[in-house]
Amino acid sequence: MTEPIRTCAAHGPYSSADGRCPVCDARSGVLLSGDRRRQLSKFISGALRHFPEDVGLELDERGWTDYEALTDAVEWKYDWAEPRHVPAVIAIDPKGRFERTGAGGIDDGTGNGLVRASYGHSVDVELESEALYASDSRVGSAATHETEPTDAPVPDELYHGTAPANLASIREDGLRPMSRQQVHLSGSREAARRVGQRHANDPVVLVVDATAMLADDQCITKRGRETYTTDAVAPEYIDVPVTES
Template sequence: MTASETEGEESSGDETCPECGGNVERVLSGERRRRLSTFVSGALRHFPADAGLELDAQGLTDRAALEAAVGRKYDWADEDALAAVIATDPKGRFERRETASGTEVRAAYGHSVAVTLDDEGSDADDDGDVPDRLYHGTDPANLGAIRAEGLRPMDRQSVHLSGSRATAREVGRRHAPEPVVLEIDAAELVADGFGVSKRGTETYIVGRVPPEYLTVLS
């Protein structure tokens, strides 16, 4: 598996796998892990054609094709490195599916390309594991539009929400040094027929959030 490690350091022995808890050998450095994860996320979410990949309607691609794509990008990115990044991503950015012909992989959320994620058999929980409150971090400059129109997908396919206020603030800092955190009445949202799905470890997606379900916390 993989773990954070200084670029170029040798493995110092067995590590604890964050996925299964077993003893494993560290195979990828911290900086290389970050670079590979960023490339794989981008290829599966935003630029599959540029990476030489074909996604099906559900965003899935053959793992062997993905291995070839990362090998073309980084000469050090072998099968084990890719498997480690997919299996141990701390935010659960990737999903795997076993088929009769082999393993398929996709990004769990964050797509700007057209895919359908709410398919039967996925790792997502549609409405079944949604907290009563969810959160969204944003630039304070967006508040006027949000109060008028609610949350919309913008350049992504879905609105992305967080399971905790702290995570929402962290996400919001990508857009502003001092983000505003919004609280979403997810229980009412679901009760009123808006489909909310859990993706990864703490990300939830929904088509839109009308303003009446939102409260500004900070």
Template sequence: MTEPVFECATHGYYARAADDRDPPACPACDGDGDRILDGHRRRRLSTFCSGALRHFPDDAGLTLDAGGWTALTELVACAERQYGWADDRAVGAVVATDPKGRFERRERGDRVEIRAAYGHSIAVDLDAGRRDDVSGDRETETQDDLPETLYHGTAPRNLDAILDEGLKPMGRQTVHLSGGRETARTVGQRHADGDPVVLAVDVRELTAAGFDVRKRGVDTYTAERVPPECLTRSPNV
């Protein structure tokens, strides 16, 4: 269940499940916060914002630059048109508390910009004009800093084709990989009727073959594709 979001006057937005206090206390100072969104509205708004930035900016009324950035005020205006209750605080709360790091935010002079950190089906160059003003610890890692193994979860029906042809972007710009096996398993469950298959990716072999691997969120990595020789089936544990 998606947790509601609150705002502490001192420490900003936080997400916390209901407890014996109403509202639940700020985890930083144990003080009371203002309720911004319940769990249902938070999930709906997050889905809309990430979809608008990843897949349908034109339909939402957004203009993205080459790197996928747009003004935060534009995203807020689009969200307000979609949901009358989705003001700037609601959008700010969704962005700040996203558990998977789906959004990146930066300041350029007096303009605040936002984009989806990964998952695009539209053509954007996430490395175009990268700057140090991206908030949060989401800058691309160097190849030496990458984990030795990444993971990809999929439905069992896809296994033979993947082991024969490797991982391809399909409807997205890049292949999405997970930093942990359980995260990959959770992703794979979205596409599998039963237990998903988890594949291990040899990152050193992948980069040695000339493929860049990029970190794009809390536990998400991307690559242009993954050849079959870089894949092994991870055992069920």
């Protein structure tokens, strides 16, 4: 179940199970219901990752597009959507899927502001080797935005959730980007299992030897809060179960 977004007068948008601001413990009214938050998040993700032209957006070579154009596309798609909904969804996205410059982010010097998806593109973009993410997922306006360089510490092990039916091909060919530009790995078993549940009710969580990959000069980049990307993962770096369930 997706939690609704609320807005604290002092600390901005937030989402919490008990409805109270994580900073000051005040209880605020609902800005966006859980269902509508999920709708907007899926639409924004799709527009920035997969079908920008279908909604009138133009991405530059690094995936950035005009922020106001995105809000216009959202309001065109949903007659209930308001301009204030978009920055709230972006600011407190639990996976750090979005990056924004200008108001609410790093000033790009134009005064307009830009927005992009942090990872997961099927359209052709060239993300630079730094991922921008909100360091505090609890409260949007209180979060500071930082850059996480490619050579930032990577966990010794990373994880990938998948359907049991995929194990044979993974054992043979490793992990490949498929419809996306890069392979996506998770920083925890729990996150990988959640990803795997998109493909199977009882997914398999594979363990990837990130230390060995880095030692062999394979590049791993942190994108978002629990997501890491790489061009591919060869079978020798993956602990694949011997038997399929």
